[in-house]
Ligand code: FES
């Protein structure tokens with residue numbers, strides 16, 4: 098299959114029905130992790146055409162020609178994203194962290210708060226119709242067993258405020 | 261020696277974890293590596309009559325199907341060695357490994373495993389501790405006393421794994437007989453998974469020529485795992501090396517050998533490196549979850565509310581094997597600490613752990629403590645009600661004061677229970693319950709001792725003038741490697757950026773006891789101070805190794821009080837946690853951000869135990885078989901979390917630290933249950949606390965009938981907060 102991975106052209110051998118997670122990990126981006134394997138925990142989150150997806154459920158064939166970003170690419174030239182998590186000590190074991198960082202990037206860069214694709218008030222958007230696009234609502238798809246979320250929330254707020 | 265604290269320092273592992281560069285076992289890829297998948301039992305208890313591997317072997321890419329007969333190893337276990345690497349002759353729980361398929365890819369290994377056909381001859385099963393301990397119960401093991409290091413004998417009840425008791429039953433019973441008020445209730449807690457996000461995983465490479473075995477496995481007790489593997493595989497410990505990998509969450513679940521012995525055997529059999537990674541569903545169904553308990557508490561006080569007697573009988577479901585429990589007496593220590601915060605004239609505490617045909621249980625954050633604290637701290641509120649005291653007052657009258665000794669007979673350096681309670685009471689910020697709901701507030705108290713363990717550490721000067729710090733123990737996420745850096749930087753008056761902390765492979769250092777018992781910060785900080793001393797006094801060497809075998813001068817314990825505020829919708833029983841206040845008793849906090857993260861994470865895990873997490877093991881099968889069914893709290897499920905840190909405690913060792921990792925999760929459930937009672941007059945004695953149970957208690961007459969009932973007077977009026985009315 099053919100797609101763009103972290104800004105580079107990627108041509109890889111992949112079955113259209115295999116999870117995108119396996120494909121990006123085989124391509125060397127092992128930041129996204131396999132946790133629940135059913136779209137609940139968010140450890141596998143990657144950005145496909147501007148939207149966060151659970152790469153464990155997202156079929157590789159659906160990402161044909163897409164623009165895919167993983168935590169490696171998102172943090173490569175964004176020291177503010179790295180610092181926000183590091184300064185807040187927003188991690189412990191780190192297994193959820195790539196997914197948290199990826200969703201945090203989307204929280205700050207989301208196309209339209211009010212109703213654009215993935216916007217908090219779009220149909221099925223994180224906040225629901227008229228919902229409050231607060232960080233907890235936007236980050237609820239990323240589980241963390243270690244930190245109790247307080248530091249992650251602070252990190253995401255700091256990073257978003259800088260945008 | 262004083263400790264300089266650098267509160268703003270970034271964790272040593274922060275950046276590599278944030279950018280996705282940290283290496284976990286599942287990220288390790290070796291030349292020629294192949295993949296394995298386990299064939300698991302579909303029966304609770306059955307003879308294995310035949311295993312047909314022929315269909316699996318026709319799949320292109322399947323290299324080998326392995327059953328017990330192919331293995332060349334003994335049973336394994338942390339203390340009791342009773343776990344077969346693959347089931348021999350019979351299966352004892354649903355999900356038990358029966359065979360393994362090795363293939364060139366994980367997908368092919370999974371296809372191969374699905375194609376293996378096992379024929380079973382079903383046997384009668386026992387799936388609860390109560391049933392298992394009946395005199396004529398079916399036997400899970402024919403002769404459990406014959407296992408290496410077993411703690412039972414042929415005279416014990418048939419399915420006993422272990423029994424632990426403290427105190428004298430007659431004395432405690434006599435004290436209860438003379439009490440003015442007595443509570444006699446039974447509290448029930450479910451099996452629960454630790455919820456670490458990284459499924460169990462292992463990569464093994466067996467080198468036949470060198471006779472060596474290397475493993476990459478997320479295990480928090482690497483030196484002990486080497487011993488366990490050596491015993492199981494019949495090889496010298498010196499031929500086994502564990503490489504450091506990050507651990508994607510532990511909470512007690514990453515202390516057992518788990519995927520290690522099987523993965524090692526598979527690598528030997530196929531002559532290639534093998535990765536054995538579990539899917540999360542396998543992890544939930546068949547690793548080493550928290551023990552379910554049924555705990556009968558009888559507690560009595562005199563007319564002044566003074567505790568005179570306590571009898572605790574805990575029945576614990578240990579599952580099919582005892583080998584995942586690491587304590588020499590194979591018990592859950594937390595249960596023995598029942599009511600350890602209080603003065604009780606006569607106490608007797610007994611726990612019996614049973615073999616059952618269910619997934620074998622292991623350690624989970626503060627083993628036994630969330631269960632016993634839910635029971636005892638709920639019972640104490642029930643006793644307060646009977647003796648006309650407030651929940652605060654009965655605790656104030658009974659908490660241990662410095663100089664006193666509880667029923668465990670340990671004389672701790674200090675007891676800060678009264679101060680912790682006082683700070684909790686003063687720090688409450690009343691939360692507002694939504695219109696139409698009832699507000700309730702509940703308190704619970706807990707204490708946990710801190711000790712010192714064994715570890716070793718290496719300091720090496722680098723060419724650039726910085727110091728390499730080699731540690732023997734993995735950082736399970738708690739920030740322990742950062743603690744080493746902070747303490748060394750303080751003691752050596754160095755910029756923390758000049759210290760490079762690395763976890764070394766086994767064999768590089770003399771040894772380590774492993775992570776557990778909330779002793780890591782105390783042990784590592786003491787070891788770091790010792791290393792700093794030796795470093796400053798060294799001669800010409802540019803590398804030193806220190807070993808710390810810790811003995812605390814005085815026993816130390818720490819207290820935690822929690823206050824929960826809830827809102828209950830009296831029409832539906834829906835329960836909302838509005839606020840959770842945690843007060844912790846600390847010595848010196850070495851790295852405040854990591855400390856706070858332990859408090860927040862512990863409180864959140866306690867909330868999960870109280871409100872959501874249940875493997876639903878009722879008939880011996882884990883029904884909550886994925887992370888959608890076994891619900892961990894998300895950021896949206898949390899109330900406002902407040903923390904109060906009571907400084908100035910006396911801690912362990914020269915670094916003066918107390919425990920935190922397992923201090924905060926145990927009291928949460930009782931605090932919430934007590935708040936629910938204050939709001940509704942309903943006493944829930946089973947976790948998770950569910951709206952359904954609350955609704956059924958509120959509407960006993962209509963609970964069986966469908967339809968939406970009117971709000972009964974008792975629920976609409978409710979008792980005053982603090983719980984001053986009897987149950988409806
Ligand atoms: S692994 Fe994809 S959401 Fe959990």
Ligand code: FES
Pocket residue numbers: 188189190191192193194240241242243244457508509737
């Ligand atoms: S840091 Fe461990 S799961 Fe989030």
